[in-house]
Amino acid sequence: MNPIEVSHVAKSFATTQAVADVSFEVHRGEIFGLLGPNGAGKTTTIRLILDIFKPEKGTVSILDGPMTEAKKDRIGYMPEDRGLYQDIALDRCLIYLGTLKGLSKIEVLNRLEEYLERFDLADHRKKKVEELSKGMQQKAQIINTVLHHPELIIIDEPFTALDPINTQLVKDLMQELRNQGTTIIMSTHQMHQVEELCDRIVLIDEGRDVLYGNLEAIRRQYSGNAVLVRAAGELPSIAGTEIVRQHNGTFKLKLAEGTSPQEVLSGLIAQEVLLEKFEIAIPSVSEIFIRVVEEGDK
Template structure:
């Protein structure tokens, strides 16, 4: 268990939660490092929301232990957390600045400090002209940005956010990402649950994937992608790729510019690169390992046709 002063913002050890005969979370163990952006992913019903609610002390685990910000969660700990649940909720007929000021005061801020910071953050996310607008007068995307401001207004040390980009167009998605990056650069730990794999791939330092309550993937984003990499390379250039020693098969990309070279057993990408470099028959403009995207890995591991695989059967690294 993480001791006070350790480098863990969240430490979950052998946690299980059951609802009658249904096991929502099964012997789950993971850590969220202080100062990182940590992603939690998994299919619907995998146990993500139950896990988050146990971390926040909304639900109690049946077995196992959880520590948050250096110790068991307490009322004082909760004041250092910002939580954005998947189920949104704002007072619809109250001006934005008033509701943010009120929520800031509930987190221990003075009225003047809450109002000043809320005003500044509304301007930061391009809602400066909507300070006195009622929530009901805002679009869904605008309301989402107000919710996020309410989550981080009180300078939390740990932010737990569920689907933060829901309802946002690409421009406003970038605005919120920039806000989260800014908070993270100030040392705030961000724990994020989302189905948007591209955002995880771009933002997260490490990830946890749960399925049927089990931990099935855990580690840095690059480590997870590397573990699912094929013995293949992506090449853009000119040459007779089928004639290249060590190439088992060639697959043309849909864009027509690249080819996927599947390598024979025992052949490394370095060996293929050396063959190209020492031959006058090939001109290479791009060469990279064929590493799958998180979306492809997610479909492979948690696709609708997958078996109820136990964590020991998948590549898992602590």
């Protein structure tokens, strides 16, 4: 059974339908992207998964069944906003939250030492959390999420406030955990991070899942309406295409409806263009995101 199975869940607050109909599964040992525009229902979906809210419709299975108290110790959760005591020392805060995850104080101290060193927070352990920069607090939250070595991690916007070095640090950690078999659900707006890290995604818009599956398959699915062409000489105009971008001599040609990449290639060969590169353009996650959401709005 998959670590998470969400089936047609719905949840509303007063007159607002936060989640209308969302279904997806998360496989063991993968990084799963939970995507969507602001207000799409991502956070509510996460809270439904974690049993913070009860769904009005549908079912959620987490770690092979409904949520229990014992399962809480096997899950690491990092909400998007602050989730640390601001007015106590960093190490005291993390020790307390770690012990609430079922670790002994000794275990927490041993693991904490390692993580504080890794995230360059060892010298700040005695500072109050509120005295730390936003980036440091973000790293502290990540430590709190992974300290008890959970088998399932749900992490909302992990890269907020992080500089490129620390972003890489967190990405390395996530990939390391995936390689160890940890399942990770990541909600983020940083699409390039999704491209780099996620194996599969679900895109939620207006409370419904509008795109779901393997990331590469989705990108291939949304490819075909553009090609990348680089020619030795000047690129002639090709019927049914429009140049949308040129970068380092490579042209991105957008295909009109009904025009296939094969027709474009045939047209180029027919005009005896000396081709150096011809490939079907794979859209970025960001492009797919915008296209799907805009289509949904229409």
